[in-house]
Amino acid sequence: xxxxxxxxxxxxxxxxxxxxxxxxxxxxxxxxxxxxxxxxxxxxxxxxxxxxxxxxxxxxxxxxxxxxxxxx
Amino acid sequence: xxxxxxxxxxxxxxxxxxxxxxxxxxxxxxxxxxxxxxxxxxxxxxxxxxxxxxxxxxxxxxxxxxxxxxxxxxxxxxxxxxxxxxxxxxxxxxxxxxxxxxxxxxxxxxxxxxxxxxxxxxxxxxxxxxxxxxxxxxxxxxxxxxxxxxxxxxxxxxxxxxxxxxxxxxxxxxxxxxxxxxxxxxxxxxxxxxxxxxxxxxxxxxxxxxx
Numbered sequence: 001x002x003x004x005x006x007x008x009x010x011x012x013x014x015x016x017x018x019x020x021x022x023x024x025x026x027x028x029x030x031x032x033x034x035x036x037x038x039x040x041x042x043x044x045x046x047x048x049x050x051x052x053x054x055x056x057x058x059x060x061x062x063x064x065x066x067x068x069x070x071x072x
Numbered sequence: 073x074x075x076x077x078x079x080x081x082x083x084x085x086x087x088x089x090x091x092x093x094x095x096x097x098x099x100x101x102x103x104x105x106x107x108x109x110x111x112x113x114x115x116x117x118x119x120x121x122x123x124x125x126x127x128x129x130x131x132x133x134x135x136x137x138x139x140x141x142x143x144x145x146x147x148x149x150x151x152x153x154x155x156x157x158x159x160x161x162x163x164x165x166x167x168x169x170x171x172x173x174x175x176x177x178x179x180x181x182x183x184x185x186x187x188x189x190x191x192x193x194x195x196x197x198x199x200x201x202x203x204x205x206x207x208x209x210x211x212x213x214x215x216x217x218x219x220x221x222x223x224x225x226x227x228x229x230x231x232x233x234x235x236x237x238x239x240x241x242x243x244x245x246x247x248x249x250x251x252x253x254x255x256x257x258x259x260x261x262x263x264x265x266x267x268x269x270x271x272x273x274x275x276x277x278x279x280x281x282x283x
Contacts, residue, residue, distance in 0.1 A: 004209075004270035012264060018208035021184065044236070049250070049252050050208040056257035 013052045017046045018057070083116050083139040085129055087227050096254055098122050101172075102236020102280070103138050106194060111148035112180040113137070116173050116237065117161065117283075123171035130154050130175045155181045177266060187245045192233065194238040196220050201273055207246040210252065210270050213255055215262045222252055236280060 002017045021044055028037040047061040081100035087093070098118035105111045116126060135149045140227065155176045160169040180190045183206065191202055199217030203209065211219070223229050223244060232239035244252075256262035 005264060006269040007268070012268075014210040014212070016204075016208055016210035020208075047208060047210070049208055049210050051253055051257060053257065053264050054253045055256075057210075057254050059250075 011052070012053070013050045016049045018047050018049075020047045022062070074093065077142060081141050082139040083114065083126070083140070085126060086133070087129065087134065088159065094125060096122050096125060097124065100138060100140075101282065102234070103140065104190075104232050104234035104237055104239035105138070105146070106232055106241070109135070109146070110177070111150045112177045112232070113192060113234070113237065113239065114138075114150065114173075114175045117170050118173075120168065120171055121175045123158065127173055127175070129157050130156060150152050150175055151178045151179070153178050159160055173265045175194075187243065189242045189244075190232070191240050191242065191282075192237040194229075194240045195276070197274070197276055198278070199242065200242065201276075203242065203244075208263050209246075209249055211253065212265070213254065213273055215253075218256055219249075219252060223255075237278075 004017060005012065005014050006048045007013050009069045021042060026039040026041070028039065029035070030037050043060065045062045047059070050060070052058075075147050076099075077156045081103060083096075083098050083100040085094070085104075096118075097175060098116045098165050100114070102115040103111070104113035110212040114130070116123065118126070126136075130150050131150060131154065133152055135147050137145055137147050139145045143267060155178070157174045159172045159174075161172050179185070179188075180192075186207075189202065191207055193199075196216060197213065200211075200213065200220055203219075204211050220229070223242065228242060230243070230246045232241055253262065
């Protein structure tokens with residue numbers, strides 16, 4: 001039901017949802033010097049693609065959060 | 073349809089070590105490959121020992137020789153970590169069942185690739201539904217004929233050598249397919265239905281190609 005035609009007028013569109021697998025990687029310092037432990041965590045996230053009747057296409061998906069550095 | 077012995081090809085595997093020599097020959101039910109010695113799909117039937125040895129050889133990434141029903145030979149390999157499925161076929165009158173082994177290359181089994189999609193059928197609806205599912209495209213079954221014709225025009229759909237199944241490779245990225253959808257909608261080649269609602273895909277099955 002989620003994949004289909006929705007909306008009216010200019011906002012009328014076709015939607016498609018899908019699950020996308022992401023692999024997060026963490027690096028940890030090991031017990032000995034110069035040892036790095038690489039941990040990988042797999043998870044799924046949703047991705048939505050919309051196509052409007054005008055031909056406009058929108059992709060709504062997970063993006064990396066912008067990192068804000070603290071100013072001293 | 074031809075008799076089984078005429079439809080089948082042969083798979084030959086030879087391995088020689090200092091102490092032992094392995095020489096196997098089994099019936100090849102279907103094969104799909106690519107240029108430069110790449111094999112993507114192998115379906116063989118044989119005895120218990122033969123199929124067990126072949127599964128080990130495939131997992132090892134060893135090369136083997138395939139001969140199609142017309143007698144053409146090629147040396148190929150399934151590459152690293154192929155996916156193997158094993159089953160048994162009970163033949164009336166035989167004491168032991170035949171063993172069936174289907175092996176797919178990682179490239180064929182991979183469902184995350186972007187830019188190259190390998191499929192085991194050249195049926196238009198199968199290609200289109202696979203593209204929609206694999207790349208997550210907002211599309212309907214009715215849009216398939218225009219999209220596939222465009223992809224064929226751009227020579228993005230190419231047949232794969234083999235027999236048993238009519239394999240194809242589709243060389244297109246998600247970004248390129250979305251751009252094609254955009255063009256189709258803008259030029260009104262692809263039109264929305266009159267009413268809103270869910271997109272329904274018809275059911276279909278894979279058909280084996282007789283040699």
